[in-house]
Amino acid sequence: MRRLPGTWDLFKLCRSTLMVSVVSATLVLVNDQHVGAEVQLEKQVSSLGELVTMFDSSSCKECHEQIYTQWEKSHHARPLMGLNDQIFIAGYLKKGPLAVRPGEKAAKCNFPCFKCHFPQIKYATDAVAAEIAEAVLKDDKATVRKLNIGCLVCHNEKAVVHGRPEKHVIYGNKDIKDHPGLPVKKSPLLKNSLMCGQCHGLGPNLEFEHPVQCATLYGSYLHAYIPSGGTETCQECHMRNGDHYMPPNFNNRAELSERLREALPMQVRTLAYSFQPKEGDVRPMVVVNTKITSKAGHRIPDG
Ligand code: HEC
Ligand code: HEC
Ligand code: HEC
Numbered sequence: 001m002r003r004l005p006g007t008w009d010l011f012k013l014c015r016s017t018l019m020v021s022v023v024s025a026t027l028v029l030v031n032d033q034h035v036g037a038e039v040q041l042e043k044q045v046s047s048l049g050e051l052v053t054m055f056d057s058s059s060c061k062e063c064h065e066q067i068y069t070q071w072e073k074s075h076h077a078r079p080l081m082g083l084n085d086q087i088f089i090a091g092y093l094k095k096g097p098l099a100v101r102p103g104e105k106a107a108k109c110n111f112p113c114f115k116c117h118f119p120q121i122k123y124a125t126d127a128v129a130a131e132i133a134e135a136v137l138k139d140d141k142a143t144v145r146k147l148n149i150g151c152l153v154c155h156n157e158k159a160v161v162h163g164r165p166e167k168h169v170i171y172g173n174k175d176i177k178d179h180p181g182l183p184v185k186k187s188p189l190l191k192n193s194l195m196c197g198q199c200h201g202l203g204p205n206l207e208f209e210h211p212v213q214c215a216t217l218y219g220s221y222l223h224a225y226i227p228s229g230g231t232e233t234c235q236e237c238h239m240r241n242g243d244h245y246m247p248p249n250f251n252n253r254a255e256l257s258e259r260l261r262e263a264l265p266m267q268v269r270t271l272a273y274s275f276q277p278k279e280g281d282v283r284p285m286v287v288v289n290t291k292i293t294s295k296a297g298h299r300i301p302d303g
C-alpha cells in the first residue's frame with residue numbers, strides 16, 4: 001500500500017522545503033500509472049484566486065437555494081471573521097509564536113488554525129499562505145471573506161475518513177449519478193458525528209510546531225454525553241430537516257439568548273423566613289435553590 005503524506009505532514013515539514021519536494025517527487029514516481037487521480041488531488045495551486053475557484057460553491061445556489069441561504073448566514077461561511085466582523089487571526093500574525101512581518105514572508109506553518117478554520121489550504125503552496133497573510137495584515141476584509149467552509153469542504157474534503165475523497169465528486173446521503181455538474185456519491189460519514197468532530201475538536205493539536213487548542217466539544221460529546229446515555233448525533237440536534245444555518249449564531253444576540261434560555265432551563269425555588277437569634281434582632285433570611293439542566297450534547301460554552 002502506498003501512503004500519501006497525511007494532511008498535516010505537509011504542515012510539519014513546512015520549515016524544510018527540501019523535504020516537501022522530496023516527498024512529492026517520490027509520490028509522482030511511485031504512483032505514476034495507478035492512481036493518477038489521487039496524485040492530482042494533492043496538486044497544489046499557487047495563487048489564492050485558484051484556490052478560491054477550486055472550492056467555489058456559488059454554482060450550487062441556483063438549485064439548492066434554501067440550503068445556500070442558510071449556509072451564507074452560518075458561521076461556516078465566515079470562519080476567519082470573529083465577533084463584530086473582526087479578522088480574529090490578525091492578532092496571532094502580529095504577536096506571539098505565529099507572528100510574521102511582512103505578510104509575504106508567511107508560510108503554511110503560520111496557520112495551524114487553518115486545520116479547521118480553512119482546511120482547503122492543504123491544496124495550496126506557501127505562496128498562497130503569504131497572500132492570505134498580506135490580506136489579513138492589511139485588514140482586507142473583502143478578500144478574507146472569500147475564505148470559507150463552503151459546500152465542497154464538507155461535501156468532498158471532509159466527507160470521508162477512510163482513504164482520500166475522490167476528485168470531482170460531491171458526497172451526499174445517496175448516489176445520484178446524473179446530478180448536474182458533479183455526480184453525488186453516498187458517504188455514510190455525513191450522518192455521523194465524526195463528520196463534525198473532525199473540526200469541532202477533541203483536545204490540543206500536538207502535531208504542530210506551536211500546538212494549538214481551540215474547539216474541544218467533540219471530546220465532551222464522546223466522553224460525557226454518550227457514556228451518560230446520549231443517543232443523538234450532532235446533525236440530529238443542529239441540522240434538523242437538513243438545516244445548514246447550524247445555530248448558535250453569536251452575531252445574533254437576541255436569537256442566541258433565546259436559544260440558551262431554551263437549552264439551559266433553570267429551576268429556582270426560594271423560601272423566605274426570618275431568623276431571631278435574640279430578643280429584638282430579627283434578620284430576614286432566604287434559601288435559594290437553583291438547578292440548571294443542559295439539553296446540549298456536550299459542555300457549553302466550548303472553546
Ligand atoms: C441544476 C441544479 C443543481 C445544481 C447546480 C446542484 N444541484 Fe445538488 N441536487 C440537485 C437535485 C435535483 C438533487 C436531487 C434531490 C433529490 O433527489 O433528493 C440534488 C442533490 C444533491 C445532494 C444529495 C442530497 C442527499 O439526499 O444526500 C447533494 C449533497 C447536493 N445536491 C449538493 C450539491 C452541491 C454541493 C452543488 C454545487 C457544487 C450542487 N448540489 C449543485 C440539483 C442541483
Ligand atoms: C481542531 C480544530 C481547530 C483549530 C486547530 C483551531 N480552531 Fe478555532 N474554532 C474551531 C471550531 C470548530 C470553532 C467553533 C466552535 C466552537 O467555538 O466550539 C472555533 C472557534 C474559534 C473562535 C471563535 C469564533 C468567532 O467567530 O469568534 C476563534 C476566535 C478561534 N476559533 C480562533 C482560532 C485560532 C486563532 C486558532 C489558531 C491559533 C484556532 N482557532 C485553531 C476549531 C479549531
Ligand atoms: C459544515 C459542513 C457542511 C457544509 C458547509 C454544507 N453541508 Fe450540506 N450537508 C452536511 C451534512 C452533514 C449533511 C447530512 C445531514 C443529515 O443527513 O442529517 C448535509 C446534507 C446536505 C443535503 C441533503 C439535504 C437533505 O435534506 O437531505 C444537501 C442537498 C446539501 N447538504 C447541500 C449543501 C450545499 C449546497 C452546501 C453549500 C451551500 C452545503 N450543503 C454545505 C454538511 C455540510
Ligand code: HEC
Pocket residue numbers: 075076078079080081082116117119149153154158195196197198199200234235238239246247248249
Ligand atoms: C472544516 C471544519 C468544520 C466542519 C467539518 C464542521 N465545522 Fe462547524 N465550525 C467550524 C468552525 C471553524 C466554526 C467557527 C467559525 C467562526 O465563527 O469563526 C464552526 C462553527 C459552528 C457552529 C456555530 C457555533 C460556534 O461556536 O461558532 C456550529 C453550531 C457548528 N459549527 C456545528 C457543526 C456541525 C453540526 C457540523 C457537522 C455537521 C460541523 N459544524 C462541521 C468548523 C467546522
Ligand code: HEC
Pocket residue numbers: 193196197200217218221232233234235237238247248249259260263295296297298300301302303
Ligand atoms: C442533544 C442535542 C445536541 C447534540 C447531540 C449536540 N449539540 Fe451542540 N448544542 C446543543 C445545544 C442545545 C446548544 C446550545 C446553544 C443552542 O441551542 O444554540 C449547542 C451548542 C453548540 C455549539 C456552540 C458552543 C458554544 O460554545 O456555545 C457548537 C459549536 C455545537 N453545539 C456543535 C455540536 C457538535 C459538533 C456536535 C456533535 C459532536 C453537537 N453540537 C452535538 C445541542 C446539541
